[in-house]
Amino acid sequence: MKKRLVLLTLILTLAVFSIASGTEILFWSMGNAPSALHYEWMEQKAAEFEAKTGIKVVYEEIGWADGPRIMNALITGEGAHVFQLGTTWNPEYAATDGLVEIDIDEFGGADRFFAANLESTTLNGKYYGVPWFAETRVLFYNTQMFEEAGVRPPQTYEQLLDVGKKIIEVHGEGRAIATAGTGAWDLIHNWAIILWAHGGDMLNKTNTEAVFNSAAGVRAMNYWVSLVDTGLASKACAEYNQPQADAAFISGETAMAFMGPWNIADIVHDNPGLPYSVVEPPAGPYGRAAFSGGSNLAIRNNASKAEIKAAKEWVKFLVSDDVLADYTKNLTNMIPANKYALDDPYYNTEIWQTFIKTLGYATAYPPIPEWGKIESIIQTNFGNVLTDYVDGTFSNVTSKGYLDAAAAEVNAVLQGN
Amino acid sequence: MKNVRLLGYIFILPAVIAMILVHIIPMAWGILISFKDLTIRTIRNWQEAPWCGIDNYIKAFNPVSTVGQRFMRSLRNIVFYGFFTISIGFFIALGVALLLNKPFIGRTFVRGVILIPYITPDSVAYNFWRFIFQSRIGILNEMLLRIGIIQEPIMWLVGRNTIWAVIIASIWKGWPLTSLMLLAGLQTIPVELYEAARIDGANAWQCFRYITLSYLKPVIKTIMIMNILWNFHAYNQFVVLFGENVGIHAEVPNTLIMREAFDNYNYGQESALSVILMLLMLTITVVYLYVFRQRAEE
Numbered sequence: 001m002k003k004r005l006v007l008l009t010l011i012l013t014l015a016v017f018s019i020a021s022g023t024e025i026l027f028w029s030m031g032n033a034p035s036a037l038h039y040e041w042m043e044q045k046a047a048e049f050e051a052k053t054g055i056k057v058v059y060e061e062i063g064w065a066d067g068p069r070i071m072n073a074l075i076t077g078e079g080a081h082v083f084q085l086g087t088t089w090n091p092e093y094a095a096t097d098g099l100v101e102i103d104i105d106e107f108g109g110a111d112r113f114f115a116a117n118l119e120s121t122t123l124n125g126k127y128y129g130v131p132w133f134a135e136t137r138v139l140f141y142n143t144q145m146f147e148e149a150g151v152r153p154p155q156t157y158e159q160l161l162d163v164g165k166k167i168i169e170v171h172g173e174g175r176a177i178a179t180a181g182t183g184a185w186d187l188i189h190n191w192a193i194i195l196w197a198h199g200g201d202m203l204n205k206t207n208t209e210a211v212f213n214s215a216a217g218v219r220a221m222n223y224w225v226s227l228v229d230t231g232l233a234s235k236a237c238a239e240y241n242q243p244q245a246d247a248a249f250i251s252g253e254t255a256m257a258f259m260g261p262w263n264i265a266d267i268v269h270d271n272p273g274l275p276y277s278v279v280e281p282p283a284g285p286y287g288r289a290a291f292s293g294g295s296n297l298a299i300r301n302n303a304s305k306a307e308i309k310a311a312k313e314w315v316k317f318l319v320s321d322d323v324l325a326d327y328t329k330n331l332t333n334m335i336p337a338n339k340y341a342l343d344d345p346y347y348n349t350e351i352w353q354t355f356i357k358t359l360g361y362a363t364a365y366p367p368i369p370e371w372g373k374i375e376s377i378i379q380t381n382f383g384n385v386l387t388d389y390v391d392g393t394f395s396n397v398t399s400k401g402y403l404d405a406a407a408a409e410v411n412a413v414l415q416g417n
Numbered sequence: 418m419k420n421v422r423l424l425g426y427i428f429i430l431p432a433v434i435a436m437i438l439v440h441i442i443p444m445a446w447g448i449l450i451s452f453k454d455l456t457i458r459t460i461r462n463w464q465e466a467p468w469c470g471i472d473n474y475i476k477a478f479n480p481v482s483t484v485g486q487r488f489m490r491s492l493r494n495i496v497f498y499g500f501f502t503i504s505i506g507f508f509i510a511l512g513v514a515l516l517l518n519k520p521f522i523g524r525t526f527v528r529g530v531i532l533i534p535y536i537t538p539d540s541v542a543y544n545f546w547r548f549i550f551q552s553r554i555g556i557l558n559e560m561l562l563r564i565g566i567i568q569e570p571i572m573w574l575v576g577r578n579t580i581w582a583v584i585i586a587s588i589w590k591g592w593p594l595t596s597l598m599l600l601a602g603l604q605t606i607p608v609e610l611y612e613a614a615r616i617d618g619a620n621a622w623q624c625f626r627y628i629t630l631s632y633l634k635p636v637i638k639t640i641m642i643m644n645i646l647w648n649f650h651a652y653n654q655f656v657v658l659f660g661e662n663v664g665i666h667a668e669v670p671n672t673l674i675m676r677e678a679f680d681n682y683n684y685g686q687e688s689a690l691s692v693i694l695m696l697l698m699l700t701i702t703v704v705y706l707y708v709f710r711q712r713a714e715e
Contacts (some may be wrong), residue, residue, distance in 0.1 A: 028615070039564060067679065068678075068679050071457075071460070071682070074461065075460060075461055075463075092457060092682075095457055095460070096457050096460060096461050098460055098461055157629070181575065182574075182659070182660070182662055183577050183660045183662075183663060184660075185661060185662075186658065189661075225519055234553055235553075235570075235572070236551070236552045236553035236554075236570070236572075237551065238572065238575050239551070239572060239573075239574040239575045264679070369457060369458065372457075372680065372681070372682070373680070373681045373682070373683075374675065376680040376681060379662055380662055383445060383662045383664055384664070384665055386575060387575055387576050387664050387665060390575045390576035391574045391576045393575050403484075409483050412483075
């Protein structure tokens with residue numbers, strides 16, 4: 001009986017490989033690491049994979065602005081078979097009906113991945129991607145500047161203001177924290193964590209109505225502006241994009257910044273002597289909250305059976321424990337979305353454990369196809385609030401007005417108007 | 418005669434086919450989908466996307482709808498931007514062209530050098546301006562502070578100054594080509610005309626008014642129509658300077674259209690906005706050429 005089972009498994013495995021073997025697939029990912037290193041790693045892994053399976057993988061790097069290119073591939077069938085999707089993109093692309101539905105058990109089962117990342121691959125309860133790597137943002141702080149100001153890392157948002165005031169007394173105005181402004185495409189992620197920590201949410205439980213314009217939403221928005229208004233952050237932050245805010249911390253200019261794991265590589269590269277550490281995002285009246293981001297791997301469904309089979313094998317290979325741990329620790333500085341890959345001793349440091357702990361309670365945005373549009377609406381109105389601040393017309397009323405306008409627009413989108 | 422005409426048709430046939438393929442069909446396709454509710458949910462089976470009549474056009478002009486408000490605001494912004502960019506740019510270009518029309522040592526070299534802003538790729542040039550306009554470390558604020566014109570840094574990249582930032586950068590980028598075209602026009606004016614006018618007692622202003630400007634009229638007409646059309650096409654300078662979220666003071670039709678298409682995946686709405694913009698430009702061109710022709714005939 002046992003022999004028959006082994007034989008059957010062998011035949012099935014061979015059948016899978018014989019269908020896919022000799023197939024060539026194209027893989028698109030964003031520049032998750034410096035381009036030359038990224039290509040080198042991908043080509044090396046593609047060669048290993050080909051030696052194992054006979055499937056040839058051609059790798060091509062695309063940009064984060066290349067969403068339309070992926071969309072084009074889904075419509076025309078010309079382009080990558082496997083591609084990287086930001087977690088907030090996955091449901092949107094799934095709604096085109098252009099992605100292969102995933103049986104998550106084929107990829108190790110749901111328990112293998114961080115819950116929020118896995119949720120980001122879903123649309124109407126079905127999986128359309130496999131979590132690849134995760135990211136969340138924590139509070140980086142400059143230990144030397146903190147020591148000189150005689151303060152400890154803040155545990156709440158209120159404490160962050162107090163700590164900030166002491167820092168600017170010692171180090172000067174605008175040097176407590178670096179924040180992103182209108183130039184940041186991911187501005188919303190900074191606001192979302194304060195919103196959640198103050199008891200607010202983006203949409204209602206059934207994802208049919210915007211609720212971010214609640215009192216918590218206004219408080220979160222005003223809190224972000226107050227960081228600049230009280231002089232904790234430089235007024236110039238209103239125009240910053242995220243890399244500019246990151247650079248202000250990494251260069252030692254500011255004492256705090258909300259940053260992601262990829263910034264560790266920036267510190268190592270740009271200012272290895274920077275005395276820094278990280279703590280979880282501060283707590284609000286409703287506890288701590290964090291944003292769960294990262295990327296998933298999706299497969300285009302207007303491809304041949306053999307190509308889809310080959311694409312699945314490549315995805316399995318990329319999310320396997322060793323390959324993923326190698327990719328994240330040696331190349332991208334992201335967190336593997338596959339929890340087993342975290343068993344690697346590399347992650348047993350205080351900094352990485354803070355990220356992993358934070359990721360444990362991090363929240364993903366609602367997995368609905370309209371999310372991209374909703375994010376753009378919120379982002380625009382957040383930008384308007386900052387614009388008002390710069391123009392000197394900001395107040396609680398205008399802040400609430402923009403959130404209400406955004407909510408009305410989001411409701412229209414959710415109702416299909 | 419008939420054979421000659423046939424030959425003519427044969428010669429222009431490749432160009433006509435190319436025009437149909439790259440201009441007419443995509444344009445017709447754009448007009449067609451402007452009457453459809455084509456979104457991310459329907460894009461894969463676009464043939465089956467529901468027709469929505471003129472809903473997308475109504476939204477574009479409805480002051481209560483968000484798209485309507487933004488579109489109207491974007492038109493106001495582009496007209497404001499165009500007025501200052503074209504007019505200031507033109508006067509700078511004319512001044513420089515008049516100077517370069519005078520003989521001096523190194524004139525050819527200077528003529529080449531002034532083209533540098535124009536030949537610099539948009540991404541490089543406007544990124545360069547983005548650095549100049551940085552409020553904290555930008556060279557412009559640094560200079561203004563040192564001279565004492567301002568007491569604290571101005572925010573150029575956020576808020577109501579954004580439109581002035583993009584006007585300044587666009588003037589810098591655009592005037593050299595205008596200048597070169599005007600210079601080419603100036604060089605066609607016979608020197609004898611000026612000599613004769615001076616003998617007849619014309620002063621410098623009269624020479625400029627009645628000879629230079631008269632001879633430059635056709636060139637100016639071409640420059641103006643090109644600048645007006647390019648102005649409505651403006652996109653790169655806004656996005657490179659301010660990022661995708663350009664803000665309410667600097668939102669122009671093309672940034673709005675791109676957002677509707679590639680952020681919101683609202684292809685029907687985006688096409689309707691594009692068609693309106695195209696019709697607007699067509700109208701401006703026809704009216705401008707008509708008025709110019711009437712004046713020329715007078």
